[in-house]
Amino acid sequence: MANVILDNLVKHYGKTPVLHGIDLEVSDGEFVVLVGPSGCGKSTTLRMIAGLEDITSGQVSIGDRVVNNLEPKDRNIAMVFQNYAIYPHMTVRKNIGFGLRTSKKSKAEKLQRINEVAAMLDMTELLDRKPGQLSGGQRQRVAIGRAMVRDPDVFLFDEPLSNLDAQLRTQMRLEIKKLHQRVGRTIIFVTHDQVEAMTMADRIVIMKDGHIQQIGSPFEVFHKPANQFVARFIGAPPMNMLEGRYQQGKLHLQDDIVLDLGGRVFSAAAASKLAEHPQVVIGMRPDDLRVTSEPGHFKGEVALIEPLGSETLVYANVGAKELIAKAPGRVPPTAGDQVSLAIESELIHLFDTRDGVLIE
Amino acid sequence: MRFYRSLTIAQKQIVWAWIFLAVPTVFYIWIRFYPTANAFVLSFQHWNLLSDREWAGLDNYVRLWNDPVFWVVFKNTFIYLALGTPISLALSFVVAYHLDKVRFMHGFIRALYFLPFMTSAVAMAWVWRWFYQPVPIGLINNALSSIGIPQIAFLNSTTNALPAVLAPAIWAGLGFQIIIFMAGLRAIPQTYYEAARIDGVSAWTTLTEITLPLLKPTIVFLVVFSSIGFLRIFDQVFNMTTNDPGGPLNSTKPLVLLIYDTAFNGFNMGYAAAQTVVLFVVLLVVSLLQLYIMRDRDRVS
Structure with a gap:
């Protein structure tokens, strides 16, 4: 169980500033979507929470623990990538189990856990297949399964639906939302698609040029946009x-x-x-x-x-x-x-x- | 023209395809296939370039089978292969793996590694030959003697000569293999490594479970490519042992050098052709075997 707190988070690439002090509190079990046009710093923010990017200044805490200098593996997070990052040479079972390699569980327990996750995602009959034999939506589910298997405190999603076709995207949107209701973990989800943000989020964080424009529920950002940018970005x-x-x-x-x-x-x-x-x-x-x-x-x-x-x-x-x-x-x-x-x-x-x- | 006009579009395309294909087809038949076929025929004949070609049946092959020099040479060729390919691949992978992570003067360092590949094998062989000379000329022996280590006979020893010749051959090919390995490494999406970092697996696991399996197509290519190179080794050997090519006592002689020797010193064309056919079969079998062993089992038809 964990909340995520970003305190005046700043990121520079060399001399180029990309984040100008992000303040955000995500409470435990909340589904927060970071949304904005490309280059707004949403993915960078997510990658800093994951520990894949250095923090120039400011603080990231997960579960009331400052994690600035912790390796990604010690933050108890899981991440789903845009291109899924599932290994083409491994079966679905091995892919899902990859996240358990460092766990101290017995082999039987690990297999049990993999089967549980596969059942939850409705993939039991796909466990022995290779990713090459799966459709885009199934691959996406494998990636989610790999994230779930370790039972992390926080799930990070980096534009996971943008490689799917429109129909599948709608379907996966629902599945992820259902998953959140069932698992009840904190989710931070990055997308450039305001429809995804509106439909999935408990709270939406709208970003532009490394600044947060507004934080609010889908209702608030739609009916009370904080500024012109938000007003034009949300709603189609x-x-x-x-x-x-x-x-x-x-x-x-x-x-x-x-x-x-x-x-x-x-x-x-x-x-x-x-x-x-x-x-x-x-x-x-x-x-x-x-x-x-x-x-x-x-x-x-x-x-x-x-x-x-x-x-x-x-x-x-x-x-x-x-x-x-x-x-x-x-x-x-x-x-x-x-x-x-x-x-x-x-x-x-x-x-x-x-x-x-x-x-x- | 009337004939051409009456053709369908598909037929016209075929006509044009053959017109364009005609030049390379003639070239290939004349320059590649005809000599190859001729060599096969020649391997069943006696010929010293001046005489008429006489049918010899299997004489040349029988002679080859009973020739002790051929078996020494055959063994040498496989030692070049068995040492050269794994060592050069391991070295070039280690260099490429680390060079890939180096940002400082990356291009310059890469160019340095690639330089030997662009250098003439003859020049390189002669420089290395100088390295290997005894005191007071040779670079290596001078260095050894200055710290009190006795001289090593590199090219004059039947045991040391083959590795001594192999070393520059490996070194020369390294640049090419490093470039290919680096291209392969670059082609692996970064997110695979990021996902592994989040899962917290060790660097060793990342290397053996992610990098190497994903690099397999590159490795297959380089294994086959470098194996063919080592099976056909010639210029390094010839230039480093010019006094007695393939010496001392045939200890460095590879198959290609034997063929050269038989053909252009012995003028025994039929016999040389038979040796060439054996080399061809060896290359074919080794390549097919490697491709079979390393075939992609993941792909489903």
Whole structure:
């Protein structure tokens, strides 16, 4: 049982800084996903927790024990790699058992443990096969099995699903989540895919350029994004962003469009910020921006539509801007139609134009 | 032209394929297959280059079987193989394994190891010959005598001469094998080693259970390649024992040198051809045997 605490973790490659002080507390049994675009430092963070990368400064503790100078094997962790790292010349049984080589268990106990893990992952009949005879999803399960066999305190996953096709990815996502519920160990999972992050995580850590942008539950990061970056990174298609000007409870946009904020009350700090710098970026999720037959807030021409079955994405030209909105799946507009778009005033997000931080 | 136009695309492709293949085909038949076939025929004949070729039946092979020199040479050839291949592979693997981890002046050190491979075997053999000379000329014996160790007869001793000739041959091939080994080592994904580090297995286990098995294709290639090289050893021996090629008392003589001797000193072409056929069979059997022993059992059809 172990929590993981990162305290002001910094990493430099030579003179190039890649992590600028990461603070994170992962509690015991929690499923935390590190997500961000490539080069944001998420994998580096994970590899520092694993002990595969040196720590420039700061501290990593696992289970209330500082592990900065411990070898990976002494940290009681297991890691699943993007390319699985299962050995092609060994059978599945040997691959899974590889993690038990240094354990002091008897041979019979080791075999017993391998069989247990194989049963848990539904791989018993594959134990004598070589990785070359397995499908991508099965290989992934072998890699997970090898991680499980030692019963580590913490599981580290480094983009384990990105080599799988879309359908298999969805399936493995569920399997890993079920596994977490059953085994109850701490999991730190790295991905660049926000859907994976949203669907699997207890808490999501969004990173960019070596900084943490936001830590929060999937609900929080989606509905209360800390800044513009998070707002656009989480959710697909990305949030619509328009520039505007705040004035007495109303937003003034280009082309004399005015949005009423419905008497929204801001914190004292936000209110003074708005008074001092009324320029804002207005964020609207495509899910919240509805195509309506009533007079809405925006009028535009449909440039193209993307039918998704249950609903339809509508790309509409509003003035010089393109907005993405949602229409019902059954009676969608067609390209060239004039449509009006509406949004509930409480669903509008405001960001500071200077630093992109959410104003609330 | 009408004939060509009436062909289907597939047939046209075949025509073009044969037009392009014609040049190498003619070349191979003329330069490779014809002489090879001729050598096989010649091994059943008597010929001294000037006379007519006369059929000799199995005479040459019978003579070879009863020739004590042939058996000495046959043994020497296998000693070159049995010592040369394992020693050179072990040495080059150890160097490559460690060089792979060296960052400091990596390219320069690698170039130094590769240098002997680019050097002419003749020049190299003569330099090593100088190393082996007795006091006061030879480098090694001078060094030994300066610390009070008695001289060693390298090239003049029937027991020492073969290893003394083999040493530069191994050294010369080392650079090539190191490069190939390093390429093989580089091709092994780093995550295998990282996974092993997390599992906490020892460096020895990592080497024997991960590195060496994954390096198997490289090892197979180098075993076969270097075996063929040592079975065909000639220039080092010839240049280091020019006074009496293959000497002293045939103790360093390999099969190729015997063939050369029979053909161009004895002008006994039929007999030399028979020896060549034996060499060919030896090379074929050894290579096939190695490939069979080291075949990939993992692959399923």
